[in-house]
Amino acid sequence: MGLGPLWLGNRRRLVVYAGIFILIIGTLHVIRGTHVVTDDILATPYLVGGEVHQEDPCASLGGLEDIFVIVRTGSNEVRQKLPPLLNTTLPCFRQYGIWSDLEEEFAGHHIANALDEIDSSLLEQHSDFEYYRHLQEQGKNTLSSEDAANWADAPNTGFGRDTPAWKLDKWKFLPVAKKAYQQNSTSKWYVFIECDTYVLWSSVLAWLSGIDASRPYYIGRQMNIGDAVFAYGGGGIFISNPAMEKLVERYTAESATYNELTINQWAGDFILSRAMLDVGIEVTPAWPTLEGERPAALDMNSRSTQGHNLGCYNAATYHHMTPDDIYAYYDFDIRWNLAKHGLPRHGDIFRQMVWPQMQDWMPNWDNLSPDVQSENATYAECKEICENQADCLQFSLTARTCKTSRGAKLGKQQLPADQSKERIDSGWVLNRVEAMMKDVEASCNKEGWIMP
Numbered sequence: 219m220g221l222g223p224l225w226l227g228n229r230r231r232l233v234v235y236a237g238i239f240i241l242i243i244g245t246l247h248v249i250r251g252t253h254v255v256t257d258d259i260l261a262t263p264y265l266v267g268g269e270v271h272q273e274d275p276c277a278s279l280g281g282l283e284d285i286f287v288i289v290r291t292g293s294n295e296v297r298q299k300l301p302p303l304l305n306t307t308l309p310c311f312r313q314y315g316i317w318s319d320l321e322e323e324f325a326g327h328h329i330a331n332a333l334d335e336i337d338s339s340l341l342e343q344h345s346d347f348e349y350y351r352h353l354q355e356q357g358k359n360t361l362s363s364e365d366a367a368n369w370a371d372a373p374n375t376g377f378g379r380d381t382p383a384w385k386l387d388k389w390k391f392l393p394v395a396k397k398a399y400q401q402n403s404t405s406k407w408y409v410f411i412e413c414d415t416y417v418l419w420s421s422v423l424a425w426l427s428g429i430d431a432s433r434p435y436y437i438g439r440q441m442n443i444g445d446a447v448f449a450y451g452g453g454g455i456f457i458s459n460p461a462m463e464k465l466v467e468r469y470t471a472e473s474a475t476y477n478e479l480t481i482n483q484w485a486g487d488f489i490l491s492r493a494m495l496d497v498g499i500e501v502t503p504a505w506p507t508l509e510g511e512r513p514a515a516l517d518m519n520s521r522s523t524q525g526h527n528l529g530c531y532n533a534a535t536y537h538h539m540t541p542d543d544i545y546a547y548y549d550f551d552i553r554w555n556l557a558k559h560g561l562p563r564h565g566d567i568f569r570q571m572v573w574p575q576m577q578d579w580m581p582n583w584d585n586l587s588p589d590v591q592s593e594n595a596t597y598a599e600c601k602e603i604c605e606n607q608a609d610c611l612q613f614s615l616t617a618r619t620c621k622t623s624r625g626a627k628l629g630k631q632q633l634p635a636d637q638s639k640e641r642i643d644s645g646w647v648l649n650r651v652e653a654m655m656k657d658v659e660a661s662c663n664k665e666g667w668i669m670p
């Protein structure tokens with residue numbers, strides 16, 4: 219879509235943005251002066267003599283003509299969350315579509331309406347579509363600031379997403395499958411992503427090249443609702459051509475059935491799995507190739523996670539990535555591939571992107587340590603509690619509450635935005651985390667990919 223004359227321009231811009239970004243990241247690393255990473259990919263020169271390498275970031279992506287990328291978004295997040303996709307790999311694809319709850323042009327790209335072909339009596343009357351009706355009638359810039367605040371995007375996890383934009387999202391999955399298939403019915407793979415999904419495309423292309431796309435596949439990061447397994451939307455859903463054909467046929471013939479199901483369900487990715495089951499296709503679980511979280515939220519210590527050697531598996535997707543994450547990971551992706559290190563495993567990404575940020579004291583930071591050790595400790599005492607337990611890797615202090623963990627997670631910044639939130643500080647026992655990384659790396663066998 220919209221790739222005619224803009225195509226080359228976009229790619230040139232990509233290279234320049236990548237260059238600028240690398241400069242910024244590089245500078246930050248020098249300023250912060252955090253501990254040195256031994257095999258430092260981030261030090262690989264990408265800017266030589268002030269000249270950006272004229273490598274085409276799309277050129278290394280062999281096989282992308284086989285893929286149709288389906289971006290599912292909402293008009294409330296387009297401005298903030300779509301640019302990182304447009305500025306990185308999305309324009310490399312010849313076949314893709316961006317679908318939202320409002321048709322619009324954005325930064326030279328056409329965003330289509332995912333919902334316009336749903337039964338008009340639903341669109342006109344059902345309460346799920348109240349916000350949709352408002353958008354179509356008034357446009358998105360006419361919301362009062364109060365409405366806008368109420369309708370702002372909720373965090374992308376759990377059952378708690380009850381915003382009007384979220385209520386619309388579940389309605390988009392089957393219609394966009396149909397629209398994408400109508401746009402191109404011969405693509406080998408249809409890949410559903412969200413704006414905050416980061417896809418390591420060179421890894422995905424290598425992975426898919428080993429899977430026979432002439433067979434019906436519906437692949438994703440497995441999740442459960444009760445006993446039912448489905449492919450989690452944020453981790454990327456990979457559907458082969460024959461599976462897509464059956465899905466679209468079924469939805470076209472039985473749309474009333476799926477509308478009924480959608481009214482009574484909260485998760486669109488689950489509804490997709492039901493339609494797949496109805497045509498006899500079960501989900502192929504692909505965790506940890508496909509991840510549902512940010513690397514900063516993952517625990518890389520296999521001894522604290524029931525022996526899953528997450529760090530040893532090749533990584534293909536992450537979810538809940540911020541715009542800054544996406545630029546930073548894109549930069550990493552380019553450098554890693556230039557350095558010809560093979561395809562990155564979750565452990566490589568942890569070592570390169572997560573570990574350099576860990577410090578022995580990070581104020582206003584929550585590293586998600588779970589185990590309460592004391593209700594009356596200082597930071598120094600909390601650190602000592604952790605150091606005195608051989609398997610403790612990290613700790614945090616909220617007011618005087620000390621928590622520790624046997625896992626290794628970066629976690630997230632937590633600024634004391636309002637008085638109700640206590641300040642939280644975090645720290646890691648750095649030599650132990652480093653030893654843990656080495657242990658994981660030494661214990662890897664041939665985990666590689668999850669294959670169907």
Ligand SMILES: *[C@@H]1O[C@H](CO)[C@@H](O)[C@H](O)[C@H]1NC(C)=O
Binds near residue numbers: 301302305325
């Ligand atoms: C990314 O793209 C948007 C529009 O597509 C542009 O306005 C913005 O400046 C770009 N940002 C970066 C960091 O390149």
Ligand SMILES: *[C@@H]1O[C@H](CO)[C@@H](O)[C@H](O)[C@H]1NC(C)=O
Binds near residue numbers: 401
């Ligand atoms: C569909 O995609 C294939 C590549 O997978 C391409 O060769 C073909 O021209 C596309 N068809 C249309 C109608 O765009």
Ligand SMILES: *[C@@H]1O[C@H](CO)[C@@H](O)[C@H](O)[C@H]1NC(C)=O
Binds near residue numbers: 594
């Ligand atoms: C907390 O510890 C300090 C000194 O370590 C002590 O003076 C204080 O009484 C303790 N508070 C409580 C509630 O136990």
